[in-house]
Amino acid sequence: MHVVVIGGGSGLFQAIKAVRPIAQRISVIVPTCGDDGADALIRRLGPYPGVAGVVNVLLQVSRDAATQRLMQQQFPSLGTPYDRIPFGILQLLANAQSLGSLPDALEALRLQLRCDIDVLMACDTPHDVVTQTSDDRTYRGTSQFAQPVSAPVQTVLLDPPVAANPVALKALRVADMVLIAPGSLYRTVLPALLPTGIGETLRSLAGKVICCGALTTVSGQTDAFRAVDYVARIARTLGRGAIDVALLNSHQYTPGAVGLLKQHDMAPLRYEAHDAHVLSALDIQPVARDMLIHGTKNTPAMLAQLITHDEAELRMGVVTAQRIG
DSSP: OEEEEOOOOHHHHHHHHHHHHOSSSSEEEEEOOOOOOOHHHHHHHHHHHBBBHHHHHHTTSSSSSSHHHHHHHHOOOOSTTTTOOOOHHHHHHHHHHHTTTTHHHHHHHHHTTOOOOEEESOOOOOOOOEEEEETSSEEEGGGGGOOOOOOOOOEEEEOOOOBOOOOHHHHHHHHHHEEOOOIIIIIIIHHHSSTTHHHHHHHHHHEEEEOOOSSOOOOSSSTTHHHHHHHHHHHHOOOOOOEEEEEEEEEOOOOHHHHHHHHHHBBOOOOOOGHHHHHHHHHHHEEEEEEEEEOEEEEEEEHHHSSSOOOHHHHHHHHHHHOOO
């Protein structure tokens, strides 16, 4: 089975781990609108989109531990723009200029790291994510999310409007299943889905398209959301018929867990049975499971568990969703 996973950040890595045992082939589509950190350097040194997320995925799924450590090496701070930039990014940029092609440089890095997963740019031309809030303010770039925005986000778009990477569209067309990984809605999820062609392609697929809901809200972005609001926002972006199944957490958080999340300006993205009518109106079938990791009483570890999907439960949820007729 060929599985395509779309997204970014820790939710993407957990989704990749979940589908590895059930997929013969995995392709990953990563957003490319980053504008801070290593992405700021990448975009200054050439007409490139922000591909630090792509490189990060390649490093995480590398099967060559020695090369992985080398590529993750950061040099001591010297007060230059290259401070804290992993060596893998610097080598990528050198190869891109030498080969005259960023995609060729990424493929060379994939082979060097002995990755058995195709990691693809959502778009291969530079662009920014732009959000507009209910108080008529406009925010540009992923760096805007370092602080909460002034009011609820009303619209999100890419500027300039850009076409999806043709290689990514090809991977989607031949996929047996597509999994939209959980993550920050406006920083990683929607930016990976907004390039022109992604929504149209997902609506035309014969294979299942599964949207995995996030576990918690993100401060300044989805504060008042429930789990179905998160899925509905993605569904509206892609168009009716793009998502077949929503995979959602049904576990009810304890008062202590809710309090711990509140200390970090988060709250559970709740899903209850009576919310199913919202998904039904969008022609999306829900699959609800206890998706949380359980076990620790250590507070820092507990917080990590509250925002991270259990790998085995996520895998079983995907299998269940795939079997729905």
